Each structure stands twice: as structure tokens, then as C-alpha cells.
Amino acid sequence: MKNTYRVLLVSVVVSLLVTTNGGCADGDRGASGQVATDSERQTKAPVRAVRGASDSGRQRNAYFGDLHVHTTYSMDAFQFGTLATPDDAYRYAQGAAIKHPAGFDVQLDRPLDFYAVTDHGFFLGVVSAGADTSSEVSKYPAMESIHNLNAAENLTFESIPTRNFRDWIRDFLFAMARSKPLQAEVASIMRSTWADEIRAADRHYEPGTFTTFAAYEFSTTKPDGGSLHRNVIFRGTDDLPAEPFSRLDSLDPADLWNWMDGLRDKGIESLAIPHNSNKSNGQMFQLTTWAGDPMTLEHNEQRIRNEPLVEITQVKGTSETHPALSLNDEWAGFEIDPYVAGGGPLTKGKPSGGYVRDALKNGLHLAGQGFGNPFKFGFIGSSDTHTGAGSFVEESYFAKVGLLDATPALRGSIPINDDDVKTLGLAEADASSFYTAPDGRRYLQRASSVYGASGLAAVWAEENTREAIYDAFLRKETFATSGPRIRVRFFAGSGLDASMLDKQGGMSRAYAQGVSMGGDLLVESRAAPSFLVWAVRDALSAPLQRVQIIKGWLEDGKTHERVFDVACSDGLTVDPVTHRCPDNGAKVNLADCAISADRGVEELKTHWRDPEFNAKQQGFYYARVLENPTCRWSTWDALRAGERPRPDLASTIQERAWSSPIWFGGSDNSEERLD
Numbered sequence: 001m002k003n004t005y006r007v008l009l010v011s012v013v014v015s016l017l018v019t020t021n022g023g024c025a026d027g028d029r030g031a032s033g034q035v036a037t038d039s040e041r042q043t044k045a046p047v048r049a050v051r052g053a054s055d056s057g058r059q060r061n062a063y064f065g066d067l068h069v070h071t072t073y074s075m076d077a078f079q080f081g082t083l084a085t086p087d088d089a090y091r092y093a094q095g096a097a098i099k100h101p102a103g104f105d106v107q108l109d110r111p112l113d114f115y116a117v118t119d120h121g122f123f124l125g126v127v128s129a130g131a132d133t134s135s136e137v138s139k140y141p142a143m144e145s146i147h148n149l150n151a152a153e154n155l156t157f158e159s160i161p162t163r164n165f166r167d168w169i170r171d172f173l174f175a176m177a178r179s180k181p182l183q184a185e186v187a188s189i190m191r192s193t194w195a196d197e198i199r200a201a202d203r204h205y206e207p208g209t210f211t212t213f214a215a216y217e218f219s220t221t222k223p224d225g226g227s228l229h230r231n232v233i234f235r236g237t238d239d240l241p242a243e244p245f246s247r248l249d250s251l252d253p254a255d256l257w258n259w260m261d262g263l264r265d266k267g268i269e270s271l272a273i274p275h276n277s278n279k280s281n282g283q284m285f286q287l288t289t290w291a292g293d294p295m296t297l298e299h300n301e302q303r304i305r306n307e308p309l310v311e312i313t314q315v316k317g318t319s320e321t322h323p324a325l326s327l328n329d330e331w332a333g334f335e336i337d338p339y340v341a342g343g344g345p346l347t348k349g350k351p352s353g354g355y356v357r358d359a360l361k362n363g364l365h366l367a368g369q370g371f372g373n374p375f376k377f378g379f380i381g382s383s384d385t386h387t388g389a390g391s392f393v394e395e396s397y398f399a400k401v402g403l404l405d406a407t408p409a410l411r412g413s414i415p416i417n418d419d420d421v422k423t424l425g426l427a428e429a430d431a432s433s434f435y436t437a438p439d440g441r442r443y444l445q446r447a448s449s450v451y452g453a454s455g456l457a458a459v460w461a462e463e464n465t466r467e468a469i470y471d472a473f474l475r476k477e478t479f480a481t482s483g484p485r486i487r488v489r490f491f492a493g494s495g496l497d498a499s500m501l502d503k504q505g506g507m508s509r510a511y512a513q514g515v516s517m518g519g520d521l522l523v524e525s526r527a528a529p530s531f532l533v534w535a536v537r538d539a540l541s542a543p544l545q546r547v548q549i550i551k552g553w554l555e556d557g558k559t560h561e562r563v564f565d566v567a568c569s570d571g572l573t574v575d576p577v578t579h580r581c582p583d584n585g586a587k588v589n590l591a592d593c594a595i596s597a598d599r600g601v602e603e604l605k606t607h608w609r610d611p612e613f614n615a616k617q618q619g620f621y622y623a624r625v626l627e628n629p630t631c632r633w634s635t636w637d638a639l640r641a642g643e644r645p646r647p648d649l650a651s652t653i654q655e656r657a658w659s660s661p662i663w664f665g666g667s668d669n670s671e672e673r674l675d
Contacts, residue, residue: 065115081402085204098388116201124197131149217231226281229258232260316337369607379474480656486535546567548623551621553618570600
């Protein structure tokens with residue numbers, strides 16, 4: 001560790017805020033379903049497809065995975081009672097049942113295609129080693145309070161009040177600052193744990209069937225709260241550094257990028273994925289550097305070189321946009337978790353600077369001023385599970401943080417009884433700990449109540465291998481879902497026509513004559529490009545209701561956004577004035593969570609042109625696909641308990657998928673890496 005004594009003392013206050021609390025083949029021929037087409041005669045506009053376009057004739061398939069998974073080696077996951085190892089996590093992703101910290105089995109309804117264990121680089125493996133009384137590090141006095149923390153007799157709900165690490169982190173950091181032998185022991189544990197994580201990824205990698213990545217989480221937080229965390233994903237596992245770059249090295253993400261650039265110069269490729277921008281108190285996409293200095297072109301190019309993707313949805317909320325930022329988007333309030341990470345009990349943060357669509361628009365503004373675009377992200381989702389196992393299905397949701405939210409009462413979806421209040425050591429008079437419904441029912445007031453059963457990362461790639469999937473990450477041919485395995489494709493260009501959505505070889509022609517999600521269009525005339533959107537439902541989830549295209553653009557120095565419905569289910573058509581599909585009448589029966597059997601479709605696809613296109617503008621488009629409404633997990637919890645849904649929580653949600661954006665304009669202001 002570099003400058004350990006100094007950096008640890010700087011980290012003390014910040015650390016106290018952080019931790020205490022099967023691939024689907026596309027097939028060029030679509031399945032049967034409703035088709036919405038643009039009958040307008042195609043104009044041959046000279047629009048050039050660049051970066052992200054493919055001249056490959058190889059078919060690309062949709063692969064689904066999770067790039068944000070914590071196991072027993074993460075300090076906080078161990079604190080929450082998690083004993084699952086990286087091997088357990090990879091077995092879970094391949095369809096095996098594993099144990100939840102509360103003792104019950106968890107298992108996917110079908111295997112995933114790729115997975116990355118991303119344990120915190122900060123104190124990687126140290127807490128689990130310190131709790132093991134046979135280890136050398138456990139002999140240090142600073143470890144005594146966590147001895148046998150997760151022994152069988154201690155994995156109880158009664159132990160929850162003792163699982164607060166604020167004091168332990170403070171004491172341990174000061175102990176390290178005073179003891180070089182302890183520093184050396186911690187460094188040794190982190191290196192050996194990292195080596196074990198790499199070996200686990202290699203043990204479970206089956207090219208063509210199941211892909212794993214060596215990965216970890218870089219966790220940093222500003223002193224005034226706000227998560228600024230990134231997951232770092234390595235392309236391969238050869239010659240990786242002896243230990244991850246963590247907050248013990250620096251709190252500044254730019255130093256992480258310097259480290260990644262240095263590795264890249266040695267032939268070691270990696271990328272970082274920011275997540276939970278919604279919980280950053282507006283700081284993830286702030287318009288200054290970490291130190292508060294003005295952005296420079298060099299800074300912004302370095303950021304997008306190392307951070308081509310962003311995690312747009314996960315269990316701790318969806319970061320696409322916020323109702324306060326997108327006033328004309330009726331779907332902007334989806335699964336909002338408004339609370340600052342590390343900001344104290346249920347402290348709400350600032351939306352501006354914390355949501356992805358807002359960042360995309362600000363990126364246009366920066367690029368227009370000649371500073372490059374640091375926010376030119378492709379989209380993924382992931383889980384951020386801290387049990388080794390992602391919970392992606394509302395009906396079988398088992399939350400995130402092990403023992404701490406393992407039951408409906410603990411996550412606040414059903415009333416809590418007096419005995420549980422006493423077990424948790426809560427003061428009856430502490431009104432901030434409870435929500436009381438109008439009918440007098442009392443619930444725990446916890447951030448976990450606004451968590452979601454989300455999300456998944458998805459790519460279009462030629463095969464299920466590290467190389468092919470990582471290349472898809474780099475070209476941003478990625479999409480995110482809130483849990484269901486909805487497939488979505490998105491193309492733009494002047495040579496596209498509606499027949500590509502139906503004819504054999506249509507997708508290959510779309511790649512050859514247009515640009516796929518994640519790419520750039522250089523518009524060189526007034527003629528509007530056309531777009532192809534194609535979405536297919538998850539057979540185990542609800543039917544599709546509508547497809548939308550979200551547009552953001554820069555005009556006269558100001559940014560704007562608009563939502564266009566472009567394909568409607570059930571024979572409905574888009575209103576040309578409001579740009580909205582009529583309501584298809586899909587309903588949810590809250591008595592049993594049954595959904596309308598006669599509404600929605602298997603597939604939606606369309607050929608569309610922007611009726612307001614202006615070639616002088618700089619901007620972006622991305623697709624958003626919405627299912628029919630279904631019960632939220634909290635409603636399922638209440639139904640099984642024989643309770644009414646908690647009135648201040650949404651009873652239903654509309655699961656969805658988001659494509660990565662396609663950018664357009666007369667020039668390209670970003671630097672992007674393609675192999």
C-alpha cells in the first residue's frame with residue numbers, strides 16, 4: 001500500500017459514512033407479433049455511421065448477466081451475515097441453489113450468461129479473515145469485537161443490532177495507522193483474496209456457455225456523503241495487478257483512471273462502471289473534477305476512455321431520470337431511491353448531477369464548448385446484491401443486505417410487531433424509525449423499502465466469451481433491464497427500412513447500413529435519419545405495452561429532452577400530436593396480483609423518423625421498452641402475509657428495458673476505443 005499511514009487517516013471519516021449502514025439468439029427473422037411501421041417513403045440521407053457500426057456478417061445474440069455482485073469477501077456483505085464465496089456466486093449464476101444468510105435457499109428461474117463478482121477492493125477479505133479466530137490477523141486486539149461474527153449461533157435476527165461497524169472501522173483504521181505489522185498483514189490478506197477471486201473466475205469460465213470476469217468495486221465517498229463507486233471489470237485474467245486499486249490508495253476516481261491507463265499501457269485492459277449515481281447527492285456527474293476544479297478536455301477524455309458504461313438500474317434504485325429533472329416524462333418516477341449513500345438516516349439527496357439522462361444532456365453542453373463529452377455512456381443494469389445472489393424477480397424478491405432485510409417486516413413491506421421492535425433494539429419513541437399508515441398500522445421506515453428487484457446487464461455479442469462480451473462493452477452495444485429478460489435492438493441510419501425488421505438477413509443489413517446502439521451518426525445533410533427498434537418480451541414476465549424513444553439535444557446553448565412513443569400494443573396507434581400511445585387497458589388485481597390476460601403483445605417493432613429532427617443540433621436517442629403493469633415486490637410480500645399493500649409504496653410497477661444511446665451531430669467530440 002502506498003502512503004498507507006497518511007491515506008488511512010484521511011479515509012477514517014469517509015469510511016465511517018460508507019460501510020455502516022441461456023443466451024437468446026436474435027435470428028434475423030422476428031417472432032410473430034404486432035408490427036408498427038413508418039409508411040413514409042425513405043429518403044436516402046447522407047448519414048455516416050461511425051464507432052459502434054459493424055461490417056461483420058456474424059449474427060449477434062443477446063446475453064444477460066450481472067456485473068455487480070458481492071460475497072463474503074466484501075466487508076459490508078460479511079457484516080450483513082453473508083458466507084457465500086465467489087465460487088458460490090458463480091454456481092448460483094449457473095442455476096444452482098445457494099444459502100441466503102437467513103438460512104433459506106435462493107435459486108434463479110434460469111441461468112445467466114455472464115457474471116462478475118465485484119467485492120469491495122477496500123479491505124478485501126480482511127473482515128472475514130479477522131472474524132476467523134484461527135487466522136493471524138484475528139489476534140490483533142482491533143479484531144476482537146468481530147470474532148465469530150458469522151458463526152452459526154450468531155447468524156440470528158437478534159444479532160442485527162450488533163452489526164453496526166462504525167466504531168469498528170474507526171478503531172481498526174487507527175490501529176492500522178499505528179502498526180506496520182498490521183498494515184503488512186492486511187496487505188497480504190487483500191492480495192491473497194484477490195488471487196482467490198481471479199482463480200474462482202477462471203474455474204467457472206466456460207467459453208461458449210458461461211462467461212466470468214475478474215472484477216472488483218472501487219468504493220469512494222465524499223466527506224459530505226454520496227456514493228461515487230465504480231465496478232472495475234478486466235477483459236482477461238493474465239498478469240493482473242497483485243491487488244486492486246482501492247480507497248486505501250486514493251479517494252479520487254481520476255487516480256483510478258491513471259492506474260487503469262498505466263495497466264493498459266502494459267496490455268492489461270479494464271473498464272470502470274459508475275453505479276448508484278442516484279445516491280451520490282448530485283456528485284457522480286458534477287461539472288467539476290473531484291477537487292472542484294473546472295473540467296478540462298484531457299480530464300473528460302480520460303474519464304470516458306475508462307468509463308464507457310454506466311449502471312442505470314439496480315436494487316438501490318433506478319438512475320435513468322427523476323421527476324424533478326424530466327417534467328414531461330410520465331414514467332420518470334420508476335423505482336426512485338432518493339436517499340444519499342452514507343448521508344445519515346434517510347437523508348434525501350440532490351437529483352441534479354445524480355441521474356443519467358441529465359448527465360447525457362450536460363455532456364452535450366460540455367462537448368459543444370470544446371471540453372469533450374465525459375458522459376457518453378452505454379447502459380447496463382446489475383443487482384448490487386450482497387448475498388452472492390441477485391434477486392431479479394418481483395414475486396420471489398429476497399432483497400439485498402442479508403440478515404438486515406431478509407423478511408418482509410425488516411424491509412418495511414408489512415407491519416412490524418412489538419416483539420420485533422424490541423429485538424431490533426428500536427426506541428418506541430423514535431418516530432423516524434417508523435412509518436404509521438392512516439389506519440394505524442406501523443412499518444419500519446428503512447431505505448430497503450424503496451429498493452427494487454433490479455437489474456440485469458445485457459449485450460449483443462457474437463458468442464458467449466470474455467473477448468466477445470467485453471468487445472460489446474467497449475462499443476457500448478449494451479442494454480439494461482429492470483429484471484426481466486426483455487430483448488431490445490436499436491439502429492439508426494439513412495439506409496434503414498422497415499423490411500429489415502421482417503426479412504431474413506435484415507439485422508445483418510441494419511449493421512451494414514446503419515449504426516447500432518452505442519454508436520455515432522455524423523449527420524451531413526438536412527434529411528432525417530431513420531430508426532429501427534425491435535423488442536421481444538421475456539416469456540416468464542408480462543407482455544409488452546409500448547416502445548419509446550427518448551431524445552436529448554443541444555440547441556442555442558440549451559439542452560432539451562422529449563419522449564416519443566413509437567410502437568403501441570393491441571392495435572393502438574401513436575397520437576401524432578401528443579406522441580403517446582393510448583392506454584391499452586392493462587390492469588393488475590391487487591387481491592392476487594393477476595394481470596390482464598388479453599392485453600399487451602409478445603413483440604413490438606417499428607421503423608421511425610423524428611418529426612422534429614434538425615441536422616444542426618447535437619443530441620442522442622435511446623429506446624425504452626415498457627411491459628404491462630405488474631405487482632411490485634412489496635405487494636407480493638403483503639399478499640403472502642395476508643396484509644394490504646403499504647399505502648405509501650407503489651403497488652405496481654412497469655418493468656422495462658433501456659437501449660444504450662445513439663449520438664448524432666455534425667462532429668464527434670469523444671474518444672472511444674475499438675479493437
